[in-house]
Amino acid sequence: MNKLKFLHCSDIHLDMTFTTLGADTKRSSDRRQDLKEVVSCIVGLAKNEKVHMILICGDLYEHAYIRRSTINYVNELFKSIPDIKVIMIPGNHDPYASNSFYQNYSWADNVYILSPQNSFFCFKDINACVFGMGFENSNRIEPAIPQISINPEYFNILMLHGTVDMNFGKTVLNPVSSSSLAGSGMDYIALGHFHKKTSDIGGHGRVFNPGSPEPLGFDEEGEHGVFLCTLYMDAYGNRKRLEYEFVRTSKRQYYNLELDISGFNTDEQILEALKEQINNVPLTSLINICLKGFTENDFNPNIRYIEECLNERIFYIKLADATSPSYNVGEISHEPGLRGLFVRKMLKKIEEEKDDEVRARLKKSLDLGLKALEKGKID
Template structure:
C-alpha cells in the first residue's frame, strides 16, 4: 500500500486582504497561517508515512522576492527528504512570476516539472506526470503536453487549471472534465480553484482547494487529499488542514426583548459556532437579523454591541469577530407615521430618491474608491450595478443610524 498527499494553492506568505482584526496576536497568527498550514501538511505527510507530496501549483503567492520564504521552504522540503518523502511540484500562474522558483537549488527529493511536460517514476508501478506554467498566463490547454500513461501502472497527472472557469478565478489552461477522464490517467491532481471539488471518481479528478483560507472570502474548513493506492486502485480521503477557519453566520434576534437577552443569545450562538470549527482558531463574521422590538436601541448602541461581541468571542476560546453586521428590520407599529422621528424618516427617504442627492452620493463613493488599490476596488465593485447598490446601501444605513439616535432615545 502506497500513500500520497495532494495539495495545491498554498500561497506562502499571501498578504491579508480584508480583515478587521484588532487583536495583534491574532493578526500575526492569520498572517502566518499559510506557512503554518504548510508545516501541518509536512507533519501530516511524515505521520502518514506517505511516499510523495504533490503540489499542484501556486506554492508561492506572487512576484515578491523573500529570502525568508525561501529559507522556510527549504527547511520544510529537507524535513520531507529526511523522512524519505519525495515532492512533485508543478508551477502555477503565481509561481511562474515568483523569482524564488527559479533561483532556489531545491533538495534532491524534489522534482519540478517544466513547461514542456514530463513524467517521473515513484515506484515500480506508480508514475507521476506534470506540466508547469511557463509564465503567468496560460490561455490554451496544456493537455497536449502530457505524455501517454504508462501501461500496466498507476498514472497520476498534475495540472494547474481553471477547467471550464470558476467565479473569482481567471481562466487558465482551460479544459473539460470529460477531456481529463478520457486521457487514461487514474488520478488528476488539480490546482488553481480554491474550493475543494471531486469532479470525477475512477478516474479521479480532484481539486483539493486551498489548504488555508486567507480571509473571510475564503470561509469554511480547508483540506488536502490523501491518496491510498493498493492493488492498482486509488482511494481518496479528505484531510482537514486549516490553522485558522473563517465563517459567515447569522443570528435572528427577533426575540431579544432586552439587552441581557441579546447578550445571552450572542453567547449561545458563538459557543455553538466554536463547536462547529475544527481549526485551532476561528474568525466569525456575524450578521444580526430579525425584527426585534428594541431595533432602534440595538442600532443606536451598535458600537457597544460590537465590543461585547468581541468580549464574548474571546471568552469562548480561540474565537474572534471579524465583523458584527446589523441587518435588522424595524418593528411593525401598524400606525401611520407620526412624530418628529417619523417625519424625518419620510424626509430622508424623499431626499435619497432625488437624482441630485444620488449623484452627489455617487461622487463621494467614487472619490473614496479611487484611493483604493485597483485589485481591492475590483473586489468591492464588480460593475456599475454593484456600485449603485453600495451607494443605496450606505445612504440607507446612514439614515437608519440617524433615526436610531432619535427613536432609541424616545423608546
C-alpha cells in the same frame, strides 16, 4: 513495484495578507503562521504514512508577498524527508516567472518543479511518471496540459492547476473538462485552484481536488485537508486501482452565523445571545455574524464594543449590522420634514407597483432609506 502511495494537496498560499481581518496585524500574522504549520503537518503526515510522493498542485505561496525566510522554512521541512519526492507545479498566485522562487532558489534534492520547460518526470525507483506544466504568468486562459506519453508499466499522474467542468467566460483560468482529462490515460489527475474539496470530479474515478489544506476566508467553511491516495497495479502491469481518503489538516475553521435581534434594546442582550450561540464553536475559529431583524428607533447596536467583548473568547469575530428600524411608516408619512416626504413618495410607488418582486425591492429601499436618514449611513 505494484503500489504507489502519495499525498495530494494544493493552494496553501503561504504569506498571504489576510486582508479580511482588516487592520488586525497580530491575527493576520497568526494566520500566516498557521499556513506554515499546515505544511509541517503535511510533511509529518507524509512521513508517518510512508508515502512515496507529495503532490503540491499550485499556489504554494503568494508571489507578491512571499518572504525568503518562509521558503527557507518550507525547504528545510522538505529536506527532512529526503526519501519522499516533493513535486510541485506553479499556480496563478505563484507563477513560474523569471523572478520567482521556483527559478531562483536552491531547493532540496527531493524537490521537483514541473514547468513549461520541464513538464515530465519519470521516477524509475517507484514506477511513476508525473506530468504537468503550471502557470508561466497569472493570467493563463488556455489549458496547461503538456504532451503526454503513457508508459503502461508505470503509474501515470497528471498535475493541473485550473478550472474543471465550469465556464466563467473569457477570463476563466486554465479551463478543462473532466471527460477530456479522464480520457488522457492518466491513472490519477491531481487538481488545484479551487479551495473546496471535490472528490471524483465527473464520476470518472480519476479526477480529484483536495481544496486548500487550511481555510483562507469566510467563503471556505467546512473541513479542509489533503487526499491520501494509493494506486495498485496487478502482477501483469495493468488493472490499476485507486484507494483514497480525505485527511483533515486545518487548524482553524470559518463560520458564517446570523442572529435576529428583534425586540432587543441593549448591547448586553445581544452579547449574551451571541455568547450562547457560539458556545460550542471551537475557540480557534473565525466567525462572521450578521445581526438581523428590527430594532427600536433609538437603539443602534454598538458593534465595536460587542466585537471587543467576544474577541476575548474566540480567535476572531466580525459583526455586520443588517437590522432595520421598526418604523411606523403610517405616522412618519404625516411628518412635515424630509422623512415624511420620503415615506410618502415611497409608499405611493409601492402602492402603484404591480410587480411583486419590484414591490419587495421598493419596501427594502424604504427601510434602507429610513435607516440612512436615522443613522447617517447604512452598514
